[in-house]
Amino acid sequence: xxxxxxxxxxxxxxxxxxxxxxxxxxxxxxxxxxxxxxxxxxxxxxxxxxxxxxxxxxxxxxxxxxxxxxxxxxxxxxxxxxxxxxxxxxxxxxxxxxx
Amino acid sequence: xxxxxxxxxxxxxxxxxxxxxxxxxxxxxxxxxxxxxxxxxxxxxxxxxxxxxxxxxxxxxxxxxxxxxxxxxxxxxxxxxxxxxxxxxxxxxxxxxxxxxxxxxxxxxxxxxxxxxxxxxxxxxxxxxxxxxxxxxxxxxxxxxxxxxxxxxxxxxxxxxxxxxxxxxxxxxxxxxxxxxxxxxxxxxxxxxxxxxxxxxxxxxxxxxxxxxxxxxxxxxxxxxxxxxxxxxxxxxxxxxxxxxxxxxxxxxxxxxxxxxxxxxxxx
Numbered sequence: 453x454x455x456x457x458x459x460x461x462x463x464x465x466x467x468x469x470x471x472x473x474x475x476x477x478x479x480x481x482x483x484x485x486x487x488x489x490x491x492x493x494x495x496x497x498x499x500x501x502x503x504x505x506x507x508x509x510x511x512x513x514x515x516x517x518x519x520x521x522x523x524x525x526x527x528x529x530x531x532x533x534x535x536x537x538x539x540x541x542x543x544x545x546x547x548x549x550x551x
Numbered sequence: 552x553x554x555x556x557x558x559x560x561x562x563x564x565x566x567x568x569x570x571x572x573x574x575x576x577x578x579x580x581x582x583x584x585x586x587x588x589x590x591x592x593x594x595x596x597x598x599x600x601x602x603x604x605x606x607x608x609x610x611x612x613x614x615x616x617x618x619x620x621x622x623x624x625x626x627x628x629x630x631x632x633x634x635x636x637x638x639x640x641x642x643x644x645x646x647x648x649x650x651x652x653x654x655x656x657x658x659x660x661x662x663x664x665x666x667x668x669x670x671x672x673x674x675x676x677x678x679x680x681x682x683x684x685x686x687x688x689x690x691x692x693x694x695x696x697x698x699x700x701x702x703x704x705x706x707x708x709x710x711x712x713x714x715x716x717x718x719x720x721x722x723x724x725x726x727x728x729x730x731x732x733x734x735x736x737x738x739x740x741x742x743x744x745x746x747x748x749x750x751x752x753x754x755x756x757x758x759x760x761x762x763x764x765x766x767x768x769x770x771x772x773x774x775x776x777x778x779x780x781x782x783x784x785x786x787x788x789x790x791x792x793x794x795x796x797x798x799x800x801x802x803x804x805x806x807x808x809x810x811x812x813x814x815x816x817x818x819x
């Protein structure tokens with residue numbers, strides 16, 4: 453097996469995540485799909501690191517993880533705040549600028 | 552495999568890839584297609600664990616462990632906490648706000664995937680370097696050397712980012728109290744003034760087989776009392792009435808025994 457297969461898997465996971473972001477209406481599930489896309493890109497980075505034989509790709513994947521952690525914290529805080537004021541986690545309901 | 556350029560991975564890794572890759576794709580599809588947010592979160596956790604195994608298999612030992620600790624350990628737990636806060640039963644609405652948006656999104660997704668995969672397959676890679684040389688002194692040591700030399704500036708910026716995120720989360724979820732908190736004395740005085748439920752609320756029911764808080768206690772006339780179950784459970788409709796179960800099973804047992812005894816008597 454050629455390691456390029458990992459890249460195919462990564463592309464597939466990224467596509468599924470992107471389609472999920474477009475299809476789902478629940479803000480939390482949309483957020484999970486974004487995480488899925490970040491993970492897919494991480495897999496691609498790790499595979500590139502192996503293909504090229506240096507560790508720079510792994511470093512980038514590491515920074516992606518850090519950014520993802522920060523993003524999740526802030527994003528979930530926003531979702532909780534919206535849920536408090538609107539009693540709904542659906543992105544359709546958050547279409548008005550104010551309550 | 553220690554050559555500078557390898558042409559193919561081991562058979563074991565190929566087998567692992569095809570088995571676990573299937574699991575990863577199924578998990579990803581589950582994340583998108585499951586109706587309840589909890590099921591989506593669990594599917595995503597499965598996919599992330601599979602990805603951690605892939606990292607380990609590809610020589611990214613540090614990232615594999617970090618993936619499990621940070622993603623499945625911290626981030627998915629955070630997701631589950633928020634799902635619990637927002638309500639497990641909050642299922643997705645199936646109503647389309649924009650007409651045909653779902654189908655268009657699916658078509659766009661498939662087209663995007665085809666483009667991406669076709670682009671990769673055009674690359675025609677026949678050999679790869681492998682991490683044998685880069686990992687010779689150890690994966691963690693190699694990463695540390697890079698982080699603290701070439702990428703040290705990005706690493707420091709990361710610290711600022713994390714602090715900003717922590718402060719941001721606190722600012723966003725903090726709620727200012729607009730009125731003074733009532734003391735226990737004021738609350739009890741208010742209860743007496745209003746004249747409803749002055750003593751403490753009655754405890755939930757205790758039965759031979761059940762004593763959880765979602766079982767209502769019985770009033771003297773045998774009807775379940777709503778007061779014995781917490782408001783939250785009542786609002787969610789999760790009150791479980793088991794008061795009739797014991798009698799029902801007893802009646803069932805009696806009926807069965809009379810049937811058997813009756814048959815035996817006939818047999819005599």
